[in-house]
Amino acid sequence: MARQLFTPPITNPRFDPNQSIRESYKITASSMHFQQIPHEDQNDNEKNSCDENSTTSEKLENDKSPILTKQEIDDALSEVSNLPPELSKLIDIFIDDLKQPKYVRPLSVLQLSSLFQSFYIKFDKASFQHVSAVNNSGNNYSNGGSSSFLAAKETLSSGLSGIFGRSRSSSANSLMRPRRSSSLFSNESMSNSNNATQMLSPDEIKKQLRINELNNMKIEKYMELCERDVFKKILIVGTSVSSPNKMKTFKPHQLQTFKVGNLFRNSVEFTEYNRLLNEKILCLSKLSIMNKINLIEFLSLNNGIDPEPKFKEIKEILYEFTYHSISPCEKIKALLKLHEIMTYSQEMSNDDYLSLLIYYIITIVPRDIFLNAEFIRLFRYKKKLVETESFALTNLEAALVFVEGLTKSDFSNELQDKLTENEGKFLESSISSRVSLPSKATITHKSNGNSNSNIGDIMTPTIQRPDVTRSSSYDGFRTVFDSSLKNIIGKIRSYTPPHPNTVNGNNLHNNNSNNNLNIPRSSSQLSIELGNRDTMEMSRDGSRSTSSSSRSSASLEHGNREFTGDLTVTASINGADRKEFQKSWKKYKGYKFEDLTICELRDLFEIYQKMMQ
Amino acid sequence: MNTSVTSIKLVLLGEAAVGKSSIVLRFVSNDFAENKEPTIGAAFLTQRVTINEHTVKFEIWDTAGQERFASLAPMYYRNAQAALVVYDVTKPQSFIKARHWVKELHEQASKDIIIALVGNKIDMLQEGGERKVAREEGEKLAEEKGLLFFETSAKTGENVNDVFLGIGEKVPLKKEEEQNNANNERESNSKRVDLNAANNGSSTNNACSC
Numbered sequence: 001m002a003r004q005l006f007t008p009p010i011t012n013p014r015f016d017p018n019q020s021i022r023e024s025y026k027i028t029a030s031s032m033h034f035q036q037i038p039h040e041d042q043n044d045n046e047k048n049s050c051d052e053n054s055t056t057s058e059k060l061e062n063d064k065s066p067i068l069t070k071q072e073i074d075d076a077l078s079e080v081s082n083l084p085p086e087l088s089k090l091i092d093i094f095i096d097d098l099k100q101p102k103y104v105r106p107l108s109v110l111q112l113s114s115l116f117q118s119f120y121i122k123f124d125k126a127s128f129q130h131v132s133a134v135n136n137s138g139n140n141y142s143n144g145g146s147s148s149f150l151a152a153k154e155t156l157s158s159g160l161s162g163i164f165g166r167s168r169s170s171s172a173n174s175l176m177r178p179r180r181s182s183s184l185f186s187n188e189s190m191s192n193s194n195n196a197t198q199m200l201s202p203d204e205i206k207k208q209l210r211i212n213e214l215n216n217m218k219i220e221k222y223m224e225l226c227e228r229d230v231f232k233k234i235l236i237v238g239t240s241v242s243s244p245n246k247m248k249t250f251k252p253h254q255l256q257t258f259k260v261g262n263l264f265r266n267s268v269e270f271t272e273y274n275r276l277l278n279e280k281i282l283c284l285s286k287l288s289i290m291n292k293i294n295l296i297e298f299l300s301l302n303n304g305i306d307p308e309p310k311f312k313e314i315k316e317i318l319y320e321f322t323y324h325s326i327s328p329c330e331k332i333k334a335l336l337k338l339h340e341i342m343t344y345s346q347e348m349s350n351d352d353y354l355s356l357l358i359y360y361i362i363t364i365v366p367r368d369i370f371l372n373a374e375f376i377r378l379f380r381y382k383k384k385l386v387e388t389e390s391f392a393l394t395n396l397e398a399a400l401v402f403v404e405g406l407t408k409s410d411f412s413n414e415l416q417d418k419l420t421e422n423e424g425k426f427l428e429s430s431i432s433s434r435v436s437l438p439s440k441a442t443i444t445h446k447s448n449g450n451s452n453s454n455i456g457d458i459m460t461p462t463i464q465r466p467d468v469t470r471s472s473s474y475d476g477f478r479t480v481f482d483s484s485l486k487n488i489i490g491k492i493r494s495y496t497p498p499h500p501n502t503v504n505g506n507n508l509h510n511n512n513s514n515n516n517l518n519i520p521r522s523s524s525q526l527s528i529e530l531g532n533r534d535t536m537e538m539s540r541d542g543s544r545s546t547s548s549s550s551r552s553s554a555s556l557e558h559g560n561r562e563f564t565g566d567l568t569v570t571a572s573i574n575g576a577d578r579k580e581f582q583k584s585w586k587k588y589k590g591y592k593f594e595d596l597t598i599c600e601l602r603d604l605f606e607i608y609q610k611m612m613q
Numbered sequence: 614m615n616t617s618v619t620s621i622k623l624v625l626l627g628e629a630a631v632g633k634s635s636i637v638l639r640f641v642s643n644d645f646a647e648n649k650e651p652t653i654g655a656a657f658l659t660q661r662v663t664i665n666e667h668t669v670k671f672e673i674w675d676t677a678g679q680e681r682f683a684s685l686a687p688m689y690y691r692n693a694q695a696a697l698v699v700y701d702v703t704k705p706q707s708f709i710k711a712r713h714w715v716k717e718l719h720e721q722a723s724k725d726i727i728i729a730l731v732g733n734k735i736d737m738l739q740e741g742g743e744r745k746v747a748r749e750e751g752e753k754l755a756e757e758k759g760l761l762f763f764e765t766s767a768k769t770g771e772n773v774n775d776v777f778l779g780i781g782e783k784v785p786l787k788k789e790e791e792q793n794n795a796n797n798e799r800e801s802n803s804k805r806v807d808l809n810a811a812n813n814g815s816s817t818n819n820a821c822s823c
Contacts (some may be wrong), residue, residue: 300679342654351629353656354685387672389655394674398685405684584758 072210080221085231087222090126094119095233110438113378116230120223125220223381227327231379235326260375261368273435274370277404281369283426284406292418293411295362299355307359311342315364317341322366328380331372332389339392357399370400399407404431408429439561459612481541618661618668621784624690627699628707629678631720632733635767636699637673640777662781667695669781671695687721695780700746702732702764709747715758727783729761729776730754736766757773 083091089252098115107115174475264270285333301307321334342356361369373396376385385393408416408427419427588596588604627634641660661670676682676689690696698714700707711730718728732751738744748764755762761779765772 113690300681342765351678355679388657389661391674394688395656398682398688399683401688402682447730 001573072214077221080218080225083222083225084130085125087126087130087226088229089225090119090123091233095237099237108438109264109267109270109374112263116379117382119230120226120383123226124219124223124381124383127219127226129213130219130222131180135211135215138271145189161221174316220384222328223384227329227381229328259368260299260371263375263379264371267435267438269435270371270374271405273404273437274368276431276434277370277400278367280406280426280431281362281365281403283423284403285365287415287419287423288362293415295359298411299359301352301355301359307356311360311363313341314338314360318360318364318366318369322369322372328376329384331375332380332385332393335376335392336388337395339388354395354402355398357395358402361399361403369396373397373400401432406430615629618670619784620670620672621695621780622672622674622693623673623697623780624693625676625697626686626690626698626705626718627678627697627731628701628710629680631678631696631699631701631704631707632767633678633699634675636697636731636733636765636773636776637675639767639770639773641673649783654715657700658791660777662777664778664781669784671777671781686717690722690726692717692724693726694784695729695774696722697729697731697780698731698760699731700751701734702744702746703719703742705745708732708750712754715754715760719758725785727761729763730760731762731776733767735764735771736768 082088237414261271261274264274284295286295288295295301296307317334317338321338325331325334328526342353373393376393377397380389406427407429408419408424411427416424501607591600626635627633637658641658656675658673658675659670660673663669674689675682675695676686696714696718698711698718700711715728715730730751732748733745734742750763752762754760754821761776761783763772763776763779767773767777
């Protein structure tokens with residue numbers, strides 16, 4: 001790759017400075033040929049299927065790199081239609097690993113996302129290494145009979161190429177990934193780095209940049225293919241785990257069509273939120289069809305904008321987005337297309353963008369659109385989810401937030417009278433007041449700094465767990481008491497003998513406070529999760545009406561049972577008893593320890609004793 | 614030749630029809646006129662500016678100005694490094710709204726966000742329009758809240774580039790940022806749990822827990 005860098009490998013005793021100088025200053029017109037050869041080699045291997053290359057992201061890329069012609073980019077990228085075997089293998093390993101029955105409890109979607117993001121980072125690095133390796137081996141080939149000097153240079157060049165290749169062109173990324181931006185080409189290093197760079201002529205630097213650019217594009221393409229292949233593979237192999245401890249519970253017929261909802265099955269909040277939002281959108285759509293509400297008027301789309309001409313086109317894209325695409329990158333492409341169509345219209349001012357988007361969502365009613373949006377947020381490679389992609393996704397999310405927040409009071413009194421009981425129920429309150437989603441802040445994966453250290457620890461990602469306060473205060477005592485109590489409850493509810501290895505996992509998590517990311521590796525982990533959920537519910541108690549709280553907690557409870565599927569009840573407790581029993585231990589849910597009377601404490605103790613039996 | 618590039622997420626806030634999009638279009642199309650279609654919407658645009666041999670790339674996020682969407686704004690200004698709060702010098706109401714945005718940004722946006730207060734449509738004053746927001750008012754607000762302040766005309770282009778240059782100059786350069794990142798990295802590394810150690814520790818626990 002770094003063919004033009006004829007720089008002295010100082011540490012190499014066989015280095016011949018004269019030759020180096022000769023090489024450095026000779027006309028390097030042929031250099032590009034060296035680079036082309038490996039591409040062509042690859043070409044033969046990989047041209048078995050074709051894939052469209054003109055994607056929005058790549059178009060953007062073109063704008064950013066004036067030193068490359070469109071032709072060159074097309075040439076380079078048309079070769080890449082499938083992943084090379086060694087990269088493909090990484091995906092296989094990852095999927096196999098996901099399917100290992102190593103988790104006692106099903107993974108939540110946030111945990112899954114975290115695993116995927118680590119994998120993407122690893123894959124990104126591997127692609128980079130692959131591209132460098134291919135270039136280097138190509139060079140060797142073309143210089144078949146070269147001296148040992150070249151071999152020595154080879155070592156150096158791979159080192160340098162490491163640095164070069166890491167100066168990714170998209171600057172947003174370099175901000176996010178400091179390591180990659182510490183390139184030889186950054187400001188300071190250009191002027192005062194070692195003599196290695198000073199020996200390059202501007203021409204050579206330019207060429208090097210072109211090659212880097214092409215390589216970066218290739219890597220980007222690999223990343224896209226990676227996302228596509230990972231999810232295709234999941235579609236093929238399904239997501240169930242071949243052991244009693246299921247990772248996810250899938251029915252065979254679901255394997256035929258990939259539904260993003262499947263990934264969210266273990267995160268009840270998301271599925272519940274999605275269900276409510278589906279209902280709400282459908283309800284609004286019906287109201288609009290029945291002319292009970294005038295959407296165009298309601299959304300103030302009345303200043304000369306007619307959403308109809310593009311309706312069909314938008315509908316197709318939204319269907320593509322929700323039903324016909326699999327990988328996050330396909331979905332985001334659909335979204336970008338939507339974004340493009342909407343922003344390139346002459347009559348639309350930006351103030352109407354959201355209104356129009358909301359209009360389309362309500363009239364088209366794409367099913368599970370919320371889960372699809374979240375799917376991108378969680379499973380698109382974070383490094384790529386920037387700029388327009390991020391903007392388009394944010395717009396969709398904003399539109400959905402607007403819809404979920406719509407209540408009766410947003411409409412005229414006239415309408416409020418006309419609503420049927422059922423419709424009234426859907427428009428009673430905002431969804432976010434009924435279901436609170438796990439905080440997104442906690443799922444920001446640390447892709448920034450420690451990417452190096454992420455290599456190899458793919459199954460032990462930086463999953464964070466709630467911080468259990470340990471102090472001598474009442475609160476601390478209560479926490480300990482609570483968690484020990486819940487520990488037992490957890491054991492009763494879903495006791496699975498912890499796998500000797502999995503128990504170790506308990507301490508693997510980072511110590512970040514207040515979030516729901518805990519890989520349930522053993523039953524004791526349950527206590528944390530239960531406690532966590534409890535905190536969530538208590539906080540809701542504080543802010544909202546008790547009725548809605550208990551409703552959602554009930555639904556969570558229900559969902560929990562429904563989705564985990566591996567809950568077992570100890571034989572000594574029969575169904576009815578269990579119900580009553582649950583009721584009894586639940587009745588102290590919202591209580592604070594300091595508010596408990598002695599009687600209540602005794603009661604609690606009795607519950608505790610019952611549990612112990 | 615290849616200067617480092619600092620990316621800045623810049624979000625536009627302000628009442629509907631104060632000229633947010635026009636400002637962006639004016640700013641962006643000055644340099645890229647030949648590449649852009651005339652009908653392009655300004656919802657998301659990028660523009661590079663070189664300031665003192667340092668390239669700043671603005672990623673400009675436009676927001677809907679309608680009041681009903683005001684509550685969605687945090688989704689847009691999340692992680693923004695800069696914000697333009699735009700008002701119309703002929704509409705006092707828009708200035709009141711601008712005050713609200715400034716307040717909200719200070720309370721909810723990133724701590725170091727750079728805010729520029731922009732009074733737009735000064736061309737209308739020459740065309741016989743009446744000024745309803747005195748320059749001093751804007752200046753005062755900017756001074757109180759530590760904002761950059763400009764009066765612009767997207768129509769004539771007056772002062773538009775200065776707004777962005779002003780922001781670009783205030784942005785911490787990449788170099789510092791890198792150092793910060795490096796520091797963060799070190800911090801996060803030190804916070805990272807040593808997996809091996811954890812493993813060893815828990816395996817002993819494990820031995821006696823069952």
